[in-house]
Amino acid sequence: MNDEANLHSTASSESEAIASDAMRGLRDGVQVASDTISDASRKATAAVKELGDSAYQFGSRTGARVARQVEAQPMPSVLLAASLGLLIGLLLARR
Numbered sequence: 001m002n003d004e005a006n007l008h009s010t011a012s013s014e015s016e017a018i019a020s021d022a023m024r025g026l027r028d029g030v031q032v033a034s035d036t037i038s039d040a041s042r043k044a045t046a047a048v049k050e051l052g053d054s055a056y057q058f059g060s061r062t063g064a065r066v067a068r069q070v071e072a073q074p075m076p077s078v079l080l081a082a083s084l085g086l087l088i089g090l091l092l093a094r095r
Contacts, residue, residue: 070077
């Protein structure tokens with residue numbers, strides 16, 4: 001009976017060691033996944049911020065260019081805007 005108790009104790013110890021190793025591996029895997037997700041999130045945030053800054057700069061430059069054009073040639077600018085407004089109005093009225 002003593003051999004049976006030793007065998008049971010050894011099997012139990014080995015099972016606990018396997019379970020402990022599995023938990024450690026699981027924790028390590030979760031940590032790696034968490035680090036990877038955090039890194040990807042930081043990179044995505046930086047990319048979106050850069051894109052937003054670029055879009056803002058483009059809009060500012062375009063607005064300044066349009067303002068200069070309107071100041072330089074006000075009558076053609078007004079006629080162009082009125083023509084576009086009329087065209088859009090006609091297209092929307094067909095619906």
